Amino acid sequence: MSTMYEVLPGPEHFLPPAAASMGVRLPDPGQAHIHGKIVNEDEAMEVAARQFLSAKVPTIFPGPLVLWAWNEKAAKKATAIRHLYETIKESVTPSQQAMLIPMPDYRPKYPKINPEIEINPNHPNLTIWHNKIDACMFVGVHCHQANLSLKIIRGGTYCYTMAMCAQAGHEDAMVSFRDATADKIMRLADWVKKLKGSVAPPKD
Amino acid sequence: MSKERIKIAPEMFDIMPSEYQDLVDRATYGKEGRGWKDIGTSKELIEEHSLCAGCPESMAFRYILASLPAPEDTVMVGSTGCTSLVFPHVGVHNIHSLFGNQNAIASGLKRALSVRFPGQVKDVVVLAGDGATVDIGLDMTLQAWFRQEKFTTICFDNELYANTGGQESGLMQKGFVAKMAPVGKTFEKVKLPEIARESGCHYVVNCTVSKPNLVEKVIKNAIHVAREIGPTYLQLYTPCILEIGKNSMEGLQEMRDSEKPTERFAYKEYVSDEAKELLTELAAKEKERKAAAKKQLAEKQLAGKA
Numbered sequence: 084m085s086t087m088y089e090v091l092p093g094p095e096h097f098l099p100p101a102a103a104s105m106g107v108r109l110p111d112p113g114q115a116h117i118h119g120k121i122v123n124e125d126e127a128m129e130v131a132a133r134q135f136l137s138a139k140v141p142t143i144f145p146g147p148l149v150l151w152a153w154n155e156k157a158a159k160k161a162t163a164i165r166h167l168y169e170t171i172k173e174s175v176t177p178s179q180q181a182m183l184i185p186m187p188d189y190r191p192k193y194p195k196i197n198p199e200i201e202i203n204p205n206h207p208n209l210t211i212w213h214n215k216i217d218a219c220m221f222v223g224v225h226c227h228q229a230n231l232s233l234k235i236i237r238g239g240t241y242c243y244t245m246a247m248c249a250q251a252g253h254e255d256a257m258v259s260f261r262d263a264t265a266d267k268i269m270r271l272a273d274w275v276k277k278l279k280g281s282v283a284p285p286k287d
Numbered sequence: 288m289s290k291e292r293i294k295i296a297p298e299m300f301d302i303m304p305s306e307y308q309d310l311v312d313r314a315t316y317g318k319e320g321r322g323w324k325d326i327g328t329s330k331e332l333i334e335e336h337s338l339c340a341g342c343p344e345s346m347a348f349r350y351i352l353a354s355l356p357a358p359e360d361t362v363m364v365g366s367t368g369c370t371s372l373v374f375p376h377v378g379v380h381n382i383h384s385l386f387g388n389q390n391a392i393a394s395g396l397k398r399a400l401s402v403r404f405p406g407q408v409k410d411v412v413v414l415a416g417d418g419a420t421v422d423i424g425l426d427m428t429l430q431a432w433f434r435q436e437k438f439t440t441i442c443f444d445n446e447l448y449a450n451t452g453g454q455e456s457g458l459m460q461k462g463f464v465a466k467m468a469p470v471g472k473t474f475e476k477v478k479l480p481e482i483a484r485e486s487g488c489h490y491v492v493n494c495t496v497s498k499p500n501l502v503e504k505v506i507k508n509a510i511h512v513a514r515e516i517g518p519t520y521l522q523l524y525t526p527c528i529l530e531i532g533k534n535s536m537e538g539l540q541e542m543r544d545s546e547k548p549t550e551r552f553a554y555k556e557y558v559s560d561e562a563k564e565l566l567t568e569l570a571a572k573e574k575e576r577k578a579a580a581k582k583q584l585a586e587k588q589l590a591g592k593a
Contacts, residue, residue, distance in 0.1 A: 145299060149296065149299070150295060150296060150299045150303065151293075151294070151295060151296065152294050152295065152296040152297070157296065158296050158297075161296030161297075161298045161299050162296075162298050164298070164299075165298035165299070183302050184302070185299065185302050185303055185304070187303060187304060187307050190375035190376065191375055192335075192375075192376075193335060193336075193337040193372075193376075197304070200302075200304050201304050
């Protein structure tokens with residue numbers, strides 16, 4: 084029997100362990116991880132696409148690195164993310180509700196955020212709960228804030244988390260890509276299109 | 288210019304909360320002659336804050352942020368206190384230092400910015416309470432002035448440690464009894480404006496924030512002098528209405544009462560000869576700019592009629 088720690092949807096309750104401390108390691112270039120297991124990137128693309136297509140509320144959370152057009156690469160990624168969102172929206176059934184909710188910055192907002200229109204890394208669970216989000220992908224969020232969000236979500240919700248990371252990936256996501264580019268995001272959109280109609284929609 | 292970077296990716300514009308859209312479309316980054324009169328007609332660089340209702344510090348924050356000459360090229364350094372509750376809601380780069388070491392942080396930051404962006408204007412502004420400036424951080428405050436570091440230090444003087452319950456501070460007035468200082472202050476309020484002058488500050492002002500035009504003037508002067516000549520210091524009275532037993536509506540009157548000629552916040556200003564020369568030069572340029580803008584407007588109106 085394997086004793087490997089698996090990064091699975093929660094709720095894992097307060098203070099879920101950092102997956103890295105449980106032995107989960109980051110993928111090498113060209114790889115990704117699923118629940119902590121290193122796989123090739125295409126395998127993870129398929130799993131991510133299936134998650135989007137089978138979720139009641141598949142959601143993308145773009146962060147400041149792609150929301151703000153601070154360089155050409157960021158602007159291209161924003162275009163790709165919008166394309167991914169539109170593809171998911173077109174590919175799901177009317178009973179599913181695709182969402183694109185920004186994480187504009189990381190400041191602790193007082194008295195509280197409006198969970199309908201934004202997500203904040205200090206209490207991401209509020210947005211997940213409010214919109215009943217069951218699968219999400221973070222993209223363009225700085226490493227520390229993404230880790231914080233992923234752990235809080237795993238601790239307090241049943242949401243399936245994915246990370247499209249521009250650096251080395253996130254152990255605390257259930258699926259994580261690394262070295263994200265606009266092309267890689269477009270490839271994921273292609274996977275969603277390819278699997279459209281072949282994934283069973285969620286049961287009510 | 289860095290303000291060119293402050294734009295939202297077009298594909299993401301519609302999903303951004305309105306305060307960010309406003310910040311890009313209606314804020315005054317890069318506006319020549321920006322000032323307190325922009326308040327109410329443009330997006331302010333401060334979002335909802337968590338200060339008490341009627342807190343004079345919130346007024347001060349609004350006037351200061353409206354008056355920064357180049358907010359897109361300014362980094363503010365804060366310290367522990369009520370101000371640190373506001374900084375997360377401010378649309379200007381800012382750093383939270385350890386309690387008291389704000390002027391040391393600002394010294395390193397200013398030097399680093401000069402190396403990283405040679406030939407560009409990068410303003411550093413310290414904004415801290417009286418505990419951080421005069422008690423816990425006095426060493427760092429003074430050493431920065433001795434070294435002639437080119438940044439502005441602003442002290443929000445509320446004459447006690449407010450958000451920890453009202454303990455005695457060096458800037459508290461003699462005889463004052465606070466919740467956590469029941470015996471009453473036994474020595475005089477530290478004369479930091481005078482100490483600043485003797486320590487090498489080129490522009491020093493002691494006043495309240497009751498008059499927004501005055502706050503705008505001293506902020507701009509202090510930042511321009513710091514940019515070109517050397518350290519500057521502003522001591523602004525921002526009374527803590529809770530700790531002195533006032534109501535929300537009484538903050539403004541408290542400041543007005545405290546700035547009378549015989550009171551401790553009567554307007555006091557020191558300007559070095561070098562700074563005087565610079566400010567005269569800047570005032571002349573500003574006059575020219577306003578005259579040119581007026582002429583341009585008149586010509587436009589004339590063309591419109593024709």
